[in-house]
Amino acid sequence: xxxxxxxxxxxxxxxxxxxxxxxxxxxxxxxxxxxxxxxxxxxxxxxxxxxxxxxxxxxxxxxxxxxxxxxxxxxxxxxxxxxxxxxxxxxxxxxxxxxxxxxxxxxxxxxxxxxxxxxxxxxxxxxxxxxxxxxxxxxxxxxxxxxxxxxxxxxxxxxxxxxxxxxxxxxxxxxxxxx
Amino acid sequence: xxxxxxxxxxxxxxxxxxxxxxxxxxxxxxxxxxxxxxxxxxxxxxxxxxxxxxxxxxxxxxxxxxxxxxxxxxxxxxxxxxxxxxxxxxxxxxxxxxxxxxxxxxxxxxxxxxxxxxxxxxxxxxxxxxxxxxxxxxxxxxxxxxxxxxxxxxxxxxxxxxxxxxxxxxxxxxxxxxxxxxxxxxxxxxxxxxxxxxxxxxxxxxxxxxxxxxxxxxxxxxxxxxxxxxxxxxxxxxxxxxxxxxxxxxxxxxxxxxxxxxxxxxxxxxxxxxxxxxxxxxxxxxxxxxxxxxxxxxxxxxxxxxxxxxxxxxxxxxxxxxxxxxxxxxxxxxxxxxxxxxxxxxxxxxxxxxxxxxxxxxxxxxxxx
Numbered sequence: 007x008x009x010x011x012x013x014x015x016x017x018x019x020x021x022x023x024x025x026x027x028x029x030x031x032x033x034x035x036x037x038x039x040x041x042x043x044x045x046x047x048x049x050x051x052x053x054x055x056x057x058x059x060x061x062x063x064x065x066x067x068x069x070x071x072x073x074x075x076x077x078x079x080x081x082x083x084x085x086x087x088x089x090x091x092x093x094x095x096x097x098x099x100x101x102x103x104x105x106x107x108x109x110x111x112x113x114x115x116x117x118x119x120x121x122x123x124x125x126x127x128x129x130x131x132x133x134x135x136x137x138x139x140x141x142x143x144x145x146x147x148x149x150x151x152x153x154x155x156x157x158x159x160x161x162x163x164x165x166x167x168x169x170x171x172x173x174x175x176x177x178x179x180x181x182x183x184x185x
Numbered sequence: 186x187x188x189x190x191x192x193x194x195x196x197x198x199x200x201x202x203x204x205x206x207x208x209x210x211x212x213x214x215x216x217x218x219x220x221x222x223x224x225x226x227x228x229x230x231x232x233x234x235x236x237x238x239x240x241x242x243x244x245x246x247x248x249x250x251x252x253x254x255x256x257x258x259x260x261x262x263x264x265x266x267x268x269x270x271x272x273x274x275x276x277x278x279x280x281x282x283x284x285x286x287x288x289x290x291x292x293x294x295x296x297x298x299x300x301x302x303x304x305x306x307x308x309x310x311x312x313x314x315x316x317x318x319x320x321x322x323x324x325x326x327x328x329x330x331x332x333x334x335x336x337x338x339x340x341x342x343x344x345x346x347x348x349x350x351x352x353x354x355x356x357x358x359x360x361x362x363x364x365x366x367x368x369x370x371x372x373x374x375x376x377x378x379x380x381x382x383x384x385x386x387x388x389x390x391x392x393x394x395x396x397x398x399x400x401x402x403x404x405x406x407x408x409x410x411x412x413x414x415x416x417x418x419x420x421x422x423x424x425x426x427x428x429x430x431x432x433x434x435x436x437x438x439x440x441x442x443x444x445x446x447x448x449x450x451x452x453x454x455x456x457x458x459x460x461x462x463x464x465x466x467x468x469x470x471x472x473x474x475x476x477x478x479x480x481x482x483x484x485x486x487x488x489x490x491x492x493x494x495x496x497x498x499x500x501x502x503x504x505x506x507x508x509x510x511x512x513x514x515x516x517x518x519x520x521x522x523x524x525x526x527x528x529x530x531x532x533x534x535x536x537x538x539x540x541x542x543x544x545x546x547x548x549x550x551x552x553x554x
Binding site for chain 1: 190366
């Protein structure tokens with residue numbers, strides 16, 4: 007088992023955090039994992055992406071050119087990474103703010119209305135967790151229970167009261183993926 | 186999951202390993218991409234547990250001179266920075282070497298020259314291995330490629346520094362500093378007592394008396410050239426000892442290799458993926474990863490190169506280590522460079538393409554340019 011994942015969007019959307027929570031979940035599940043961020047000097051507004059590799063074997067390169075799975079949060083990242091998904095791979099994206107939808111036919115494209123759902127749920131900050139839910143539905147690399155344990159590791163203790171809300175957002179994201 | 190397996194960044198691993206080594210003092214100044222070293226130490230507050238001093242100095246120049254002062258008293262002290270900050274430290278590093286003081290310096294390299302970029306690079310190879318500061322000196326230079334090695338090389342760096350009374354350097358880069366992966370931290374060791382320091386470091390300035398009959402003076406100044414030459418000869422004897430005893434490298438798939446990749450630090454593991462992909466296509470490529478950049482594994486590379494048709498040096502710079510690789514093989518086989526600069530890190534496909542372009546796809550009788 008090996009899943010090479012790119013998560014990409016704007017800084018401030020929770021791209022690096024989503025990857026971090028996934029990485030902690032992989033650790034909880036005794037899998038090998040690397041988390042490699044790439045971002046500019048700005049905290050918000052610039053593009054940010056993170057490569058997360060989950061495998062049951064030791065991982066050599068933490069940096070890749072093509073991916074099994076892409077989670078895309080803005081147009082710039084879609085333009086950059088659509089062509090980098092391996093044939094047969096999965097591309098998850100939020101159509102919110104996307105003007106040119108992905109067009110490839112040799113990969114599974116999964117639109118997830120995460121922004122819409124986050125407004126409906128009234129918790130804007132769990133936007134990234136909805137998309138993580140969609141990712142876990144498409145790629146059950148780790149069980150949701152491990153992700154919740156991962157949240158405990160990734161979040162400072164003062165934020166632990168938010169874990170149920172995050173879990174709800176993850177489950178919402180799983181539901182949003184149409185069978 | 187085993188309780189002792191942690192997920193953390195390479196920079197965080199350095200900080201945690203320093204506390205657990207029983208390090209006495211850290212002096213540093215923040216700079217991306219290594220700021221997590223100081224941040225982690227401040228968050229851990231080791232001054233309340235082991236008694237380790239953590240101090241944010243006013244500059245890198247101040248940091249390295251605080252290291253000099255701490256090291257002179259026999260304490261295990263360190264600093265960390267990134268490329269422009271390490272340039273500022275070069276005078277102090279030369280003084281440490283000349284005063285035969287043990288210390289650990291960490292450079293998490295970013296793209297240069299100048300203030301450059303915050304993104305990863307390996308363009309300080311020359312500075313780390315060939316001097317950087319003035320005078321005939323060497324640092325022991327360790328190049329980690331995993332977060333585990335970031336942690337392990339803290340104790341190795343300190344142990345070698347004290348064994349040979351010379352500063353050692355961890356030459357990491359923004360990739361291995363910023364990435365997270367699994368790590369097992371060493372057990373907590375107690376800091377050495379004053380008594381142990383006096384016993385293990387009879388050269389240290391530990392205060393008056395304690396039964397010493399002679400004053401200990403730590404200095405790099407010697408105006409008598411005859412004495413200064415003797416000092417230099419002693420430094421050189423130490424360096425020959427280090428070259429004899431401390432060469433470290435990793436060899437992968439070298440037994441049957443037709444082509445050899447030589448790479449250090451984070452790019453070596455990116456090369457490993459390219460090598461695995463090449464082997465799937467039936468092309469036999471091997472890897473030598475120098476772990477000590479000084480002393481450099483000349484013999485291992487010479488040996489591994491005996492039956493290969495070409496060597497590709499992959500570095501995140503314009504080609505620096507390649508000079509040592511060419512020295513190792515005396516140009517008996519073609520040696521080519523592949524690298525990116527300015528903070529761009531090559532991906533495995535680019536490395537495989539470079540291997541194809543320079544060697545695999547070249548007809549065997551093609552003329553060398």
